[in-house]
Amino acid sequence: MKKVTLKKAQLEVTQIGLGTNAVGGHNLFNNLDEEQGKEMVREALNIGITFVDTADVYGFGRSEELVGQVIKGKRSELQLATKGAVEKLADNTTRINNRPEYLRKAVENSLKRLETDYIDLYYLHYPDNETPLVEAIGELSKLKKEGKIGAIGVSNVNLEQLTEANEHEEVDVIQSPYNMLDRSAEKDLLPYTRAHNISFVPYGPLAFGILGGKYTPSLNLQEGDWRKDEALFQPETFKDVLHKVEQLKEMAHAKNAGLSHLALAWLLAQDGIDTVIPGGKRADQVKDNAIADTLTLSVQDLARIEKILNQ
Incomplete structure (x- = not known):
């Protein structure tokens, strides 16, 4: 697997990583098989993926526990990222909490669940719109100096919030939505991260x-599936998206690749993107995503993709 170095974070990772929101993320997906999820993580490590991404809100700690079980004894072989800021309250409701004392507690709890004494990359998962972001990042900076986290990330922020969080140039990585069908990050986030040497890790x-x-117009998401609220899955948008998908599939087929390989390779070809973290529920999906590591897109390929996406 090809490796890259995340700029300011100075983390060497595989350019194809693994997202684990479906590993124990029972609050996000229905009918998850935990053993299947653990096997997916094992397979990722077996094929050489060294960058694993999770969060304390995935299953309210369960994803971290399962990932921790799998990586036990292999910790030095990988770079581990997790996130915190979602506090589960006594009545089982949640709130976003960026207060320094809460973030410290969240990091300590993640370390226990992951069965490790350090986290390579720790993200502030969401801004709470109350705590000054510079204070939240300041606490993560203290944890970094203590050796509990290696690099500081932020997620789900707009440009104004990112600028505030990075007041002292302490943000190393940002994780935000970005893919062929959602290119909003190109407007302001990506230009900022490129200018400040911050690595951009796309999610989704x-x-x-x-x-x-593999989706068809008849796709019916079950109640409780978080994707029901995503803009791309709204009926009229979804219909238009599938039209573009069919053309992209034809292009991928001509290159003896699948659409997912084309989509991941396209992201890696974008200025400022070093690594991607596709998720999944099964080991075979991880093996399939890894094929994108071998796919290189030419200038002509990228121009053709651009034409399809701009229809």
Whole structure:
């Protein structure tokens, strides 16, 4: 697997990583098989993927526990990212909490669940719109100096929030939505991260499954599936998206690749993108995503993709 270095973070990672929101993320997906999820993580490590991304809100700690079980004894072989800021309250409701004392507690709890004494990359998962972001990042900076986290990230922020969080140039990585079908990051976030040497890690690189190429107009998401609220899955938008998907599938087929490979390779070809973290539920999906590591797109390929996406 090809490796890259995340700029300011100075983390060497595989350019194809692994997102684990479906590993124990029972609050996000229905009918998850935990053993299947653990096997997916094992397979990722077996094929050489060294960048694993999770969060304390995935299953309210369960994803971290399962990932921790799998990586036990292999910790030095990978770079581990997790996120915090979602506090579960006594009545089982949640709130976003960026207060320094809460973030410290969240990091300590993640370390225990992951069965490790350090986290390579720790993200502030969401801004709470109350705590000054410079204070939240300041606490993560202290944890970094203590050796509990290696690099500081922020997620789900707009340009104004990112600028505030990075007041002292302490943000190393940002994680935000970006894929062929959602290019809003190109407007202001990507220009900022490139200018400040911040690594941009796209989430939802396969547009939450749409760029896997298997969805049809009859797709019916179950109640409780978080994708029901995503703009791309709204009826009229979804119909238009599938039209583009069919053309992209034809292009991928001509290159002896799948649509997901084309989508991931396209992201890696964008200025400022070093690594991607596609998720999945099964080991075979990880093996399939890894094929994108071998696919290189020419200038002509990128121009053709641009034409399809701009229809």
